[in-house]
Amino acid sequence: MRGFWIAGIVSTVMLAACATGPMPDAEPVSTSVPISEESAFAADFGMLADLVGTRWYGEPSQADAEHGQPADYSEWNWDLGGSVLVNRHVLADGSYGGLTYVQKNQNSGTLDYVYITSAGFRTSGSFTLNEDNSWTAYEEVTGLSDIIGVRSTGHMTEDGALVSESEFETRDGWVPGHTFRYEPTSKPMPKLVPSLEIE
Template sequence: MVRRLSIWAVGLVIAACAQAPAVPPQASAQETPIAEYGFGVLADLAGTRWRGEPGEADKEHGQPADYSEWDWDLGGSVLVNRHVLEDGSYGGVTYVQLSRKPGVLDYVYITSANFRTSGTMTLNADGSWTAEEDVKGLPHILKVRSTGRRHADGTMSGVSEFLGDDGEWTPGHSFTYSQTTAPLPDLVPSGSPPE
């Protein structure tokens, strides 16, 4: 179950790690996030599709690759990310919208396994991103937090961790995404949480 939960967060790597413009000279990196009001670098993701290769530790546990695509909805007021695991066993949809706080976006993630999350994502001055969300409907995991970055070669990497009901944060997943033209796999969910 923990193995696949962070797929949504890794999918956000694509969004938040896109090339970020420089912080205005009058503001320090610690004071002002990259995006003022608006989607900032996330807007460039609309119309793109990505394939996420799991890290070595995840591969050893049988973690499938993740496919993810981005598009606008509701007249451009919401950025939507759809993802499906390569084997079709699990997927989800993330709806990202503006918040009232500069540089922070709100999102909800709805899964094919009957749980959901909601959280915020902040674009950082160094081009990285941070996200944290509350999990509802999934036993033993209360929160997920993740970080990511886009690299000069066009790939994006992300790492997540989980807060268990024991109060401890544990390592989650790592993925590296590359842009692709391959279609999303067909989703054939079981309706139960991923393992």
């Protein structure tokens, strides 16, 4: 189960940024893929649009690290002509990664997302921004036998970090998930070499 934590965490940077405004001191992404700095749809994404061209490093809580949870790298870009916001993340050890595609739902007005993983499962959900600049999200999981959902909350700290907590919904009820703290980084993304196994 080591790799699964990110299903709830991938939303972390996305949601906290939308709730709190532009990212302070976020470093530009340095990749071989051209980054579209503009989008005719940027207004649909609110402050999420400010994430385009940034990369983040997520440190697990001490308890998670003691159980072998690797750190995470995450970066943001536009796709499909700026109508979709894409997050790509890879664990620091390269064992697992995923892509999150965010698009405005034209019927409901919500920002919905689909998360596809290198471990062969996926999630889908949407998020709610709260008046206190925090966020909550619930996403359904497809492709795992023991986890059927992820519930997560998060906020931005005064020093510009993003902190999130998640819980996993199992067939026997809710169990604790993970806590992460993300900060801007200019370090390169790790190379993804997935095992296609979920521990």
